Amino acid sequence: MLHRSADFDKVRLMREDWIQPILDEARSLGLERTARAYPEVGGKITVDGNTVLNFSSNDYLDLAHHRHVMDRAREALDLYGVGSTSSRLVAGTLPIHEELEARLAQEKGYPAALVFGSGYMANAGTIPVLAGRDDLVFADKLVHASMIDACKLSGAKLVRFAHNDVQSLKQRLEQHADAPGRKLVITESVFSMDGDIAPLAEIAALAEKHSAMLMVDEAHASGTFGPHGAGLIREYGLEKSVTVSMGTMSKAFAGYGGFVACSENLRSLMVNSARAFIYTTAPPPAVIGAALGIMDVLEASPRLGSILQANADYFRSLLHAAGLDTLQSQSQIIPVVIGDNNKAVAISQKLRGEGIIAAAIRPPTVPAGSARLRLSVTLAHHVDDLEHAAKAIVSAMKK
Ligand SMILES: Cc1ncc(COP(=O)(O)O)c(C=O)c1O
Structure with a gap:
């Protein structure tokens, strides 16, 4: 039988006392990561009864449920x-x-x-x-x-x-x-x-x-x-x-x-x-x-990739037209560079409140000072979805 006495917990905590300071430091730098559960996968999902545009899915061709x-x-x-x-x-x-x-x-x-x-x-x-x-x-x-x-x-x-x-x-x-x-x-x-x-x-x-x-x-x-x-x-x-x-x-x-x-x-x-x-x-x-x-x-269906790239080009052009920095992106992956870690998280959270998932990617995944929204265009996103998302992203960035 597993015996969890107060002594056992005390000894375990003593051996793990190096962990909390590391977590605290990550949090203070705006670098803490958590794995949040979503009820579905794909570029367009339903969360709590609402349709949400997911720009953080790699299901680029919308085939997860084919x-x-x-x-x-x-x-x-x-x-x-x-x-x-x-x-x-x-x-x-x-x-x-x-x-x-x-x-x-x-x-x-x-x-x-x-x-x-x-x-x-x-x-x-x-x-x-x-x-x-x-x-x-x-x-x-x-x-x-x-x-x-x-x-x-x-x-x-x-x-x-x-x-x-x-x-x-x-x-x-x-x-x-x-x-x-x-x-x-x-x-x-x-x-x-x-x-x-x-x-x-x-x-x-x-x-x-x-x-x-x-x-x-x-x-x-x-x-x-x-x-x-x-x-x-x-x-x-x-x-x-x-x-x-x-x-x-x-x-x-x-x-x-x-x-x-x-x-x-x-x-x-x-x-x-x-x-x-x-x-x-x-x-x-x-x-x-x-x-x-x-x-x-x-x-x-050999044209799926080229349709995806045409849609991504259009989405990128909307973001560019508003002056956002998308680096040298030429594919379905479009970064919107913000720089500051906490700002990137705040913008991502604001968009989440508006039905758009756009994960904030921070160091060490990307170089220090280049925290960003990493947007993945998928075939689940139709032209009006892309236009709606671009408007919301531009407005969140300007605020
Ligand atoms: C460029 C690159 N290589 C390799 C991997 C690892 O692939 P997987 O997720 O199948 O382990 C990824 C994704 O995480 C990636 O983006």
């Missing part, structure tokens, strides 16, 4: 049960894992693909395979935390270059031209917090010139750019220059999971040595079924 996607998830659930019940290399690989990998490889234009439990795990698993203690990783200053954590895990020396700055990357590569070991350049195609797009062709040319591998995180470009949503590597025809194309099933795919597309050999090496692939249970059947359903939808 009938066909849910049917395919249900079919997989009915056929295989709730879990894969084993890791991929033991007995957890099902025919649908293989089917999804074959389709992802084909869509992305690569010989092979490998599915991971999440996008975070895809990065955490792949980078330490590509680079180790004797190697160098050149990372854009704004790459996602999962890529940075993966670099730390790899033990490679990390060299940062200025965001989307080809000259800065060139300098770094030249500075380390004689370094022994492998070289790896990492970037995102659509950046998760700024919504801008990397100059991929120039980065690929530089990587090639310096015999460096190139890995591109397409978490926010998968489904939203390129033919059938195959992403920007495919759109620009860079499959042969980009060593690894990484993506997630958690954004436009509206589900969960991550993947990489690459050569057959690299896939085999990852199967043998990517710890985030080997030492974890295979993704559950319903999640894989849903991803297959999304791929069916993207194949049948």
Whole structure:
């Protein structure tokens, strides 16, 4: 029987007395984070009987409730049960894992693909395979935390270059031209917090010139750019220059999971040595079924991404016309930079009171002094929703 005496609580509190000051400090800096529950997911949801426009959902193509996607998830659930019940290399690989990998490889234009439990795990698993203690990783200053954590895990020396700055990357590569070991350049195609797009062709040319591998995180470009949503590597025809194309099933795919597309050999090496692939249970059947359903939808409706981008362009133009700073955003992700942490939270809360969810994103997710509203346009937002939201955001910002 669990015995909770006053003494037990006193001892526990003594051992945890370092926690409260950390929480207090975060609160005093306007940096405290809490996970608030919403009753629904998607770009337009009902909260307490009211319609709320949600600009903080990554369900970019409004497919989380798509009938066909849910049917395919249900079919997989009915056929295989709730879990894969084993890791991929033991007995957890099902025919649908293989089917999804074959389709992802084909869509992305690569010989092979490998599915991971999440996008975070895809990065955490792949980078330490590509680079180790004797190697160098050149990372854009704004790459996602999962890529940075993966670099730390790899033990490679990390060299940062200025965001989307080809000259800065060139300098770094030249500075380390004689370094022994492998070289790896990492970037995102659509950046998760700024919504801008990397100059991929120039980065690929530089990587090639310096015999460096190139890995591109397409978490926010998968489904939203390129033919059938195959992403920007495919759109620009860079499959042969980009060593690894990484993506997630958690954004436009509206589900969960991550993947990489690459050569057959690299896939085999990852199967043998990517710890985030080997030492974890295979993704559950319903999640894989849903991803297959999304791929069916993207194949049948290849224009979803371009409609989304046209709507995002319109929304951005409304915010620009009112003088708001949306950085270099060129995608469905539109930042509205505020700067001060507490002000960003206050504006987000004011908008929430008006039926608009626009989460305040603060450091360390974004650089200090650049707290912002991160707005995601989705296909659930119609033109009148975008016009209404732009008006409310502009008015909240001006106050
Ligand atoms: C650029 C980028 N890479 C990777 C991830 C991790 O993906 P996931 O949420 O599937 O773990 C995210 C999202 O959180 C992301 O924005």
